[in-house]
Amino acid sequence: ARYYHLDSGSLLGRQRDHGVLLARQVAMLLLHKDLHYSFSQIARVFGKDHSTVLHSCSKITRLLLAGSGPTQALASLRAELFHPRKISSPLLFLHAFSFSFPHKKGFRFPLWPPWP
Numbered sequence: 001a002r003y004y005h006l007d008s009g010s011l012l013g014r015q016r017d018h019g020v021l022l023a024r025q026v027a028m029l030l031l032h033k034d035l036h037y038s039f040s041q042i043a044r045v046f047g048k049d050h051s052t053v054l055h056s057c058s059k060i061t062r063l064l065l066a067g068s069g070p071t072q073a074l075a076s077l078r079a080e081l082f083h084p085r086k087i088s089s090p091l092l093f094l095h096a097f098s099f100s101f102p103h104k105k106g107f108r109f110p111l112w113p114p115w116p
Contacts, residue, residue, distance in 0.1 A: 003077055012046055025056040026070055030077060032057050 004023035011024055024046065031037045039050040063069030
């Protein structure tokens with residue numbers, strides 16, 4: 001949300017203008033590709049259906065493959081979230097992540113590590 005100069009309410013809300021929608025889709029892709037969250041888990045975070053998350057991830061991936069996607073945004077966000085000096089333990093990672101992508105009330109992050 002900070003990267004796109006949005007508040008967390010916009011990222012998690014129902015707004016559908018291009019800027020907010022792109023930020024939301026990038027966040028969903030990061031959760032799925034980098035943290036290995038399932039589409040259902042991501043859907044719970046954003047209050048969406050799992051098919052919406054699937055569409056969002058597919059759309060951003062297609063844009064990236066076509067060379068017109070948010071490459072710089074993904075690189076910057078990955079550098080901020082996964083920088084080794086910032087993340088020395090899983091708990092610190094979850095702490096940093098929760099500030100970048102606040103979760104919906106009632107959602108709990110899965111146990112670490114996020115992959116099986």
